[in-house]
Amino acid sequence: MIVYGKQIFFYILEYHKDCINELYLAKECDKTTFSKIAKSGFKIKKLDFKTAQAYAKGGNHQGFLLDIKESSFANLNEIKKNDFIVMLYGISDVGNIGAITRTAYALGVGALIFIGEKLAMEGVIRTSSGAALDLPIAISNDALSVINELKQVGFYFYASDGSGKEIHSVKISNGKKVLVLGSEGFGLSSKIIKKCDECVGIAMKNNFDSLNVSAAFAILCDRMLNA
Secondary structure, eight states: OEEESHHHHHHHHHHOGGGEEEEEEOSOOOHHHHHHHHTTOOOEEEOOHHHHHHHTTTOOOTTEEEEEOOOOOOOHHHHTTOSEEEEEESOOOHHHHHHHHHHHHHHTOOEEEEESSOOOHHHHHHHTTTGGGTSOEEEESOHHHHHHHHHHTTOEEEEEEEEEEEGGGSOOOSSOEEEEEEBTTTBOOHHHHHHSSEEEEOOOSTTOOOOOHHHHHHHHHHHHHOO
16 A cells, blocks of 8 residues: 655654555655665665656655555454553544544554444555554444443443533543544434443633544543543
8 A cells, every 4th residue: 555745754664664565756855865765775666746646646745655565453352452542433534533543642542443344544544644553453343342342341431522521520540441532523423422431521612612523632632641
């Protein structure tokens, strides 16, 4: 699969060389940059602008592209070993998923569970600046089964919803926990909220009631990890 952009290019080159199949450049580099790439040991393939645009499907590749191995998803048994998990329910925007993944990894979340049929990992890797290669990610299309299975091994579930208790007033469990996030448009279904142990939200000022889901996640996650 193709990932592109200067930041993700050099992140993978430094930390995940083993997942690189081919390396592409579609622009001239300064000597320092070219030397750094050349020292990686990979053969550098030059692409013309049209080919690079096709590989990146019109995205802003900045002249740096990689063909990397397909990512493998973690299984639920692996995920259970972590103390704090984030579950994404109904979130389809790759930019939001990538931003959440990046923040989760930076703040110390142990793993992520994506509820859905499929996940475009090339986009998530790019928009997470590579964090998706380091944070274990599982995928399932059955949220209720996942919740039941994790509850059986002691996980406490927090649903994120605008009507939930203000996060700063909630006593956060010291044990294993899961934060469940829904889409910006529809949020979490009532069935999912009822399955969770507690519902939390963010108090906003100036009569404003809307936050991007990745921004809301960052606030909730920081509070839950540093309560």
